[in-house]
Amino acid sequence: MDLSSLYTVDKAEEGVEFTLLHPYTDEPTDMTVKVYGVTSKKVKNAFNRYDKVVSNPKKNDKEKERASTDLMKACIISWDNVYFNDELVTDVEFLLDSFPWFSKQVLDFITDEQNFLPPKEKSSTKKSKEK
Numbered sequence: 001m002d003l004s005s006l007y008t009v010d011k012a013e014e015g016v017e018f019t020l021l022h023p024y025t026d027e028p029t030d031m032t033v034k035v036y037g038v039t040s041k042k043v044k045n046a047f048n049r050y051d052k053v054v055s056n057p058k059k060n061d062k063e064k065e066r067a068s069t070d071l072m073k074a075c076i077i078s079w080d081n082v083y084f085n086d087e088l089v090t091d092v093e094f095l096l097d098s099f100p101w102f103s104k105q106v107l108d109f110i111t112d113e114q115n116f117l118p119p120k121e122k123s124s125t126k127k128s129k130e131k
Helices: 009-014 041-054 061-075 092-098 100-110
Strands: 016-021 028-035 076-080
Touching: 009 016, 009 041, 016 100, 028 100, 041 061, 061 076, 061 092, 061 100, 076 092, 092 100
Parallel strands: none
Antiparallel strands: 016 028, 028 076
8 A cells, every 4th residue: 555645744734625514404504614734733833832731730721721722723724705794704713712613623624634635546556565
């Protein structure tokens, strides 16, 4: 098997767009979000910063909540067709703070490495290496 077919780092660094689902019906919406994957440098660094804050007993709940928001912000590249009261949403913190299902869908998507696999190519005949 060629491991390049399982290499997720390039797509994680580049970002992948996904469609948000309605939080109650699970039906696809016209809203999309582009995110980095967990194997991207940016998200790894954000997870490290988050971990330092939440594992520090001297940090209060507000600081830990801020670290969580900062982590989620680091994962999101862009979004499209997201409106509130007929106005385009431009503030990612508003989305993260006001719509927990939004944060959950982002987190679920980025932590599923299958979402960052390279496109499937037509299989080719490969010879095995003998020992």
